[in-house]
Amino acid sequence: MTITKNKEGTRMTLALEGRLDTTTAPQLEAEVKTSLYDVTELVLDLEMLEYISSAGLRVILAAQKQMNKQNSPMVVMNANETVMEVFELTGFTDILTIQ
Amino acid sequence: MISIRHLRKEYPNVTPLKDVSAEIGQGEVISIIGPSGTGKSTLLRCLNLLETPTSGEIFIDGQAITDPKCKVHLLRRKMGMVFQSFNLFNHMNIIENIMTGPVSLLGHSRQDACDRGMELLQMVGLRDKALAFPDELSGGQKQRAAIARTLAMDPEIVLFDEPTSALDPTMVGEVLSVIRNLARQGLTMMIVTHEMKFARDVSTRVFYMDQGEIYEDGTPEQIFDNPRRERTRQFIQRLKVFETVIDSHGYDFIGINSQIEQFGRKHEMGQKTICRMQSIFEELCIQALLPRMEKEFQIHTMVEYNEENNDTRISIRYTGPAFDPLAEGDDLSILLVKGLCEEISYGKAHTQPFTNELTMKLRLE
Ligand SMILES: Nc1ncnc2c1ncn2[C@@H]1O[C@H](COP(=O)(O)OP(=O)(O)O)[C@@H](O)[C@H]1O
Ligand SMILES: [Mg+2]
Numbered sequence: 031m032t033i034t035k036n037k038e039g040t041r042m043t044l045a046l047e048g049r050l051d052t053t054t055a056p057q058l059e060a061e062v063k064t065s066l067y068d069v070t071e072l073v074l075d076l077e078m079l080e081y082i083s084s085a086g087l088r089v090i091l092a093a094q095k096q097m098n099k100q101n102s103p104m105v106v107m108n109a110n111e112t113v114m115e116v117f118e119l120t121g122f123t124d125i126l127t128i129q
Numbered sequence: 130m131i132s133i134r135h136l137r138k139e140y141p142n143v144t145p146l147k148d149v150s151a152e153i154g155q156g157e158v159i160s161i162i163g164p165s166g167t168g169k170s171t172l173l174r175c176l177n178l179l180e181t182p183t184s185g186e187i188f189i190d191g192q193a194i195t196d197p198k199c200k201v202h203l204l205r206r207k208m209g210m211v212f213q214s215f216n217l218f219n220h221m222n223i224i225e226n227i228m229t230g231p232v233s234l235l236g237h238s239r240q241d242a243c244d245r246g247m248e249l250l251q252m253v254g255l256r257d258k259a260l261a262f263p264d265e266l267s268g269g270q271k272q273r274a275a276i277a278r279t280l281a282m283d284p285e286i287v288l289f290d291e292p293t294s295a296l297d298p299t300m301v302g303e304v305l306s307v308i309r310n311l312a313r314q315g316l317t318m319m320i321v322t323h324e325m326k327f328a329r330d331v332s333t334r335v336f337y338m339d340q341g342e343i344y345e346d347g348t349p350e351q352i353f354d355n356p357r358r359e360r361t362r363q364f365i366q367r368l369k370v371f372e373t374v375i376d377s378h379g380y381d382f383i384g385i386n387s388q389i390e391q392f393g394r395k396h397e398m399g400q401k402t403i404c405r406m407q408s409i410f411e412e413l414c415i416q417a418l419l420p421r422m423e424k425e426f427q428i429h430t431m432v433e434y435n436e437e438n439n440d441t442r443i444s445i446r447y448t449g450p451a452f453d454p455l456a457e458g459d460d461l462s463i464l465l466v467k468g469l470c471e472e473i474s475y476g477k478a479h480t481q482p483f484t485n486e487l488t489m490k491l492r493l494e
Binding site: 049051052053080081083084085087088111112115116118119120121 | 383400401404407412415416461468
């Protein structure tokens with residue numbers, strides 16, 4: 031998986047490309063742990079994300095919690111059909127702001 | 130009539146028959162089915178001594194034909210064989226082809242052999258081809274002539290090795306109907322065939338051969354409608370099967386995922402189904418089961434795909450103490466897995482060395 035980070039002031043976009051699964055989730059987890067502290071708006075762009083597993087969901091959930099704690103919005107964008115299905119089945123459509 | 134006991138046939142590189150035992154009664158029609166390379170031809174060739182078994186015994190009418198003192202020509206007289214490739218003599222016309230055995234081997238007069246030959250040609254619908262040469266006949270006609278030639282030796286048992294496999298599909302029917310007729314007349318027959326409908330109609334019993342043995346033996350209804358064993362079912366339902374085993378924590382996650390993808394692509398299962406299979410594998414095997422596995426373990430995943438109705442079933446068998454991830458596993462993983470399946474259940478495994486088994490049917494739309 032490739033993570034492309036784009037920061038304009040305190041607005042950060044993370045574009046994920048490839049597969050977010052057991053082996054790649056730690057990559058995103060590291061990013062979430064180190065880069066979110068000064069972010070006031072987080073965008074996860076999933077246009078190029080092909081697959082997501084529960085390991086990936088957990089990291090996205092951690093990011094959402096972190097942003098909630100900071101009282102800042104997080105938006106998930108451009109998820110494809112496969113990824114959307116996973117969000118729906120696990121109730122993530124109710125937790126996340128999906129555009 | 131035929132008794133096969135612990136028959137084994139080894140070749141330098143393969144052992145197609147590991148341990149074959151069977152009892153076949155007079156008038157039985159046995160269809161032998163199974164994947165190619167499972168020793169079906171080898172079994173027939175052992176029966177009429179075209180091959181020498183490595184070990185084991187075969188009795189015909191109480192006589193041990195595997196005994197070196199057995200008179201091969203007497204056995205051959207009892208047993209006829211019909212091959213895929215007809216094996217007619219091309220330099221003789223059809224009636225001569227049929228007469229030559231009875232005249233030279235049985236000592237019949239040419240007149241008797243000719244009369245009987247014409248009767249048999251009548252029976253297989255080729256009376257008017259008696260004077261034709263083999264290369265003037267179609268494949269189906271050649272095979273019917275070959276059957277008549279075999280019957281001319283008055284065998285008690287006829288072995289057929291894929292009698293219709295070399296034929297144009299339009300000619301399969303005429304040959305099968307001749308064989309059907311012989312079955313009605315009570316001739317004892319063993320038929321290796323890929324024609325499943327025919328095998329179901331004509332047989333008293335079906336042998337499914339696999340893994341060097343008669344893997345399952347039953348009536349046509351048992352074998353075709355209710356196969357008891359896994360490989361039989363996979364063969365009968367023409368399932369496409371993918372299997373993978375994890376037996377160490379150093380398993381190759383990326384490799385297995387790409388194998389699942391290749392399997393799905395090969396059978397045109399669609400990207401969505403491929404992702405669903407990968408999800409199931411990852412959530413159950415990797416997330417739920419693997420962390421609980423200790424030193425010696427095995428997690429066996431099998432996907433069975435039915436191309437006719439797109440049914441996709443997955444079974445995951447694993448070693449270790451009873452553990453039902455559906456009840457005790459991580460919520461997120463299990464929520465996802467349940468959502469991706471139409472049916473899913475946990476139970477005890479029935480195959481060694483496994484103790485647990487999860488079976489599921491993938492959601493289709
Ligand atoms: N004469 C032979 N020498 C060596 N190997 C053979 C010989 N005949 C068959 N085999 C091997 O034995 C196995 C079973 O062959 P066969 O009985 O022809 O299978 P089937 O008829 O079920 O397709 C195959 O792997 C085949 O290559
Ligand atoms: Mg064969």
